[in-house]
Amino acid sequence: MSTFGNFFRVTTYGESHCRSVGCIVDGCPPGMELTEDDIQPQMTRRRPGQSSITTPRDEKDKVLIQSGTEFGITLGTPIGMMVLNQDQRPKDYGNATMDKFPRPSHADWTYLEKYGVKASSGGGRSSARETIGRVAAGAIAEKYLRLAYGVEIVAFTSSVGSLHLFPPTPEHPSPSTNPAFLTLLQSIDRQTVDSHLPVRCPDEAAAKAMVDYISDFRDRNDSIGGTVTCVIRHVPTGLGEPCFDKLEASLAHAMMSIPATKAFEIGSGFGGCEVPGSTHNDPFVSAADVAVPSGVAESGAARTNTPRPKLTTKSNFSGGIQGGISNGAPIYFRVGFKPAATIGQEQTTATYEGNEEGILAAKGRHDPCVVPRAVPIVEAMAALVIMDAVLAQQSRERARSLLPPLKR
Template sequence: MSTFGSIFRVSTYGESHGKSVGCIVDGVPPGLQLDESDIQPQMTRRRPGQSALTTPRNEKDRVEIQSGTEFGITLGTPIALRVLNEDQRPKDYGSKTMDHFPRPSHADWTYLEKYGVKASSGGGRSSARETIGRVAAGAIAEKYLREAHGVEIVAFTNSCGPEALFPATREHPTPSTNPEFLELINKVTREDVDSFLPVRCPNVEANKRMEDLIAEYRDKQDSIGGTVTCVIRNCPSGLGEPCFDKLEATLGHAMMSIPATKGFEFGSGFGGTVIPGSIHNDPFIKAPVPADADARKIHGHGRPPKPRLTTKTNNSGGIQGGISNGAHIYFTVAFKPPATIGQAQTTVSYDEEEGVLEAKGRHDPCVIPRAVPIVESMAALAIMDAVMLQSARQSARSLLPVLPGKTIPVSETENNLTEKANGHA
C-alpha cells in the first residue's frame, strides 16, 4: 500500500503530474523542534534540475508543514507535509503514440492490469516523484534520531554502469574487507558527498569517470544504472524484531520499495560468500570508552551510552541475528537504468499491434545522484520505527521489579531509558 512503518507511520500521496505530492506522518514524538528549514535541505538535494545530468524539470520542491506543529514544536499529532507540482507537463504524454503504447520497463501495463485504469501522464504513483513524501518524512525521523541518539546517516554514489568506486578484486571480493572502504564509511559526511556534484561519488577520479559516462548515455538519448551505498553510524544496539522483521529485512523492505531498485546487498553482501568463515567472522572486543563518557553519564545530552562491546571487523554490517550490535550499519542498493529514453523502441500497443515508441518527457539519464537522499531518508524511516518499537518494549520492562540474581548488564537502549527516567537526561 502507501504506508510504511508500525509506530512511526508514513503515508505518501500524489501523482507525478497532479497538483501536489506529500505525506502524512503519524507517531512523531511531541516536543521536537521542527519547521520547514529542518526538512528543506534534503528536499533540495532530491529535487530535479540540479545539473545537466538530471532531468530538466524545474521543480523547487518547497515543503509546507500543514499540521502537527505549533510555534515550531511537534504536538504528537499527525504531521501533514505538502509540495506543489509547479512544472508538470501532462501534455508531453498526450500524443497518440504515448497513449497507445505501454512504455517498455515502465509500470504503465502492470498498473492497468492491477487497477483497470492508470494515470494518463507520467508514471503516476510509480514515478520517482512519489518519493518526495518519503524524503520529507525521513528528514523528521533523522532530526529525532540525531538529537536523541546521535545517529548519522550518509549515502553516496558507489557505481555508475561499469565504473565503480570499490571494484571487486581477488584480495577484496567484498568492500567489507577493504581498508579504504572501511575508512570512508567511518568518516564520510554529506558535505563531503555533495562536494562531488553532480554525481556524488566521494573520489575525484571515480567521480569524473562516472560523470563522463552518464553524459555519454545522455547524449545518446539512452540511460544507465548504478549503485548507492549507505552507512548508519551511532545506531543504538538492540534494534530489530526477529524473526520476520529483522533489521536488515526492514531495511531491505525500505530500499526495495524505492522506484527503479533491483538489488539490495547488506554488509559483506554477495562478495562475502567467497570468504572463509575464519575471515568473515567478527570477533568481539571491548569497546573503547568515548571521550565524553563522563558528560554523557552526568548530563545525558539526550544520547545513550556507547555499547560495552564492539567487533574487531564488521563483515556483519552492524547487525547480527537481525538485531543491531552498535557497529556501523552499511548496505548497497542497485538501481536500474531509467526506463524512459529518447531512442525509438520497437514494442507492442495496448491493442496488441506492433509499432515504434519514441518516448517524450523530461527524465534522468541516471537516477543515482538524486537517489542518494532518498536512500538516506528510507534508512531513517526504518531506523526510527525500530527505535520506537524497542523503546516501547524497554519502557514496559522498566516498570517491572528487577529480577533476582540478574548479573547480565542491561542493554544500551535500556540504560538510556533508565537514565532518562531517573532524571539524568
C-alpha cells in the same frame, strides 16, 4: 499500500503530474523543534533540474508543513506536508503513440493490469515524484535520531554502470575487506558527498569519470544504472524485531520500495559469500576504549538511560546487524538502481491490446541516471526504518522497566 512503518507511520500521496505531492507522518514524538528549514535541505538535494545529467524538469520542491506543529514545536499529532507540482507537463504524454503503447520496462502495463486504470502522464505513483513525501518524512525522523542518539546517516554514489568507487578484486571481493572503504565509512559526511556534484561520488577522479560516462548515455538518448552505498553510524544496540522484521529485512523492504531499485546487499553482501567463515566472522572486543561521538552522551544515552554497550566487533562483515538486531557497529548497505526505463530512443513494443507491434520513442524529461538523485531518498528510507525500530524498542524497554528486577 502507500503507508510505511508501524510506530512512525508515513503515508505518501500524489502522482507525477497532479497538483501536489506530500505525506502525513503519524507517531512523531511531541516537543521537538521542527520547521520547514529542517526539511528543505534534503528536499533540495532530491529535486530535479540539479545538473546536466539529471532531468531538466524545473521543480523547486518547497515544502509546507500544514499540521502537527505549533510555534515550531511538534505536537505529537499527525504532521501533514505538501509540495506543489509547478512544472508538470501532462501534455508531453498525451499523444496517440504513448496512449497506444506501454513504455518498455515501465509500470504502464502493470498498473493498468492491477487497477484497471492508470495515470496517463509521467508514470503516476510509479514516478520518482512520489518519493518527495518519503524524503520529507525522513528528514523529521533523522532530526529526532540525531538529537536523541547522535545517529548519522550518509549515502553516496558507489558505482555507475561498470565504473566502481571500490572495484571488486580477488583480494577484496567485497568492499567490506577493503581498508580504504572502511575508513571512508567512518568519516564520510554529506558536505563531502555534495562537494562532488553532480554525481555525488566522494572521489574526484571517480566522480569526473562517472559524469562523463553518464553524459555519453544522455547524448545518445539512453540511460545507465548504478549503486548507492549508505552508512548509519551510532545506532543504538538492540534494534530490530526478529524473526520476520529483522533490521536488515526492514532495510531491504524500505530500499526495494524505492522506484527503479533492483538489488540490495548489507555488510559484506555477495562478495562475502566468497570468503571462508574464519575470515568472515566478526570477533567481539571490549568497547571501553571506543570514543563516544560528540553530543551523544548528553543528548542520547543519558536522556534515555541507555548504558553504552560493553562489546563491539573487531571487524564488521555483518554490517552492524547480527541475528536481525543492531550490535552498535556502523550499519552499511548498498542499493542497486536500474537504468531509467524511459529513454528517447525508438524501441519496439506492443499495443495494450497486444494485437499490434509498433515503435515508441518516449517524450518528456527524464534522468539519464537516477543514482545521484537517489542518494537523499536512500538516506530518508534508512531514517524511517531506524526511527520505527527505535520507537518499538523504547516501548519494549519502558514496559520491561516497570517490572521488578529479576533475581540472578
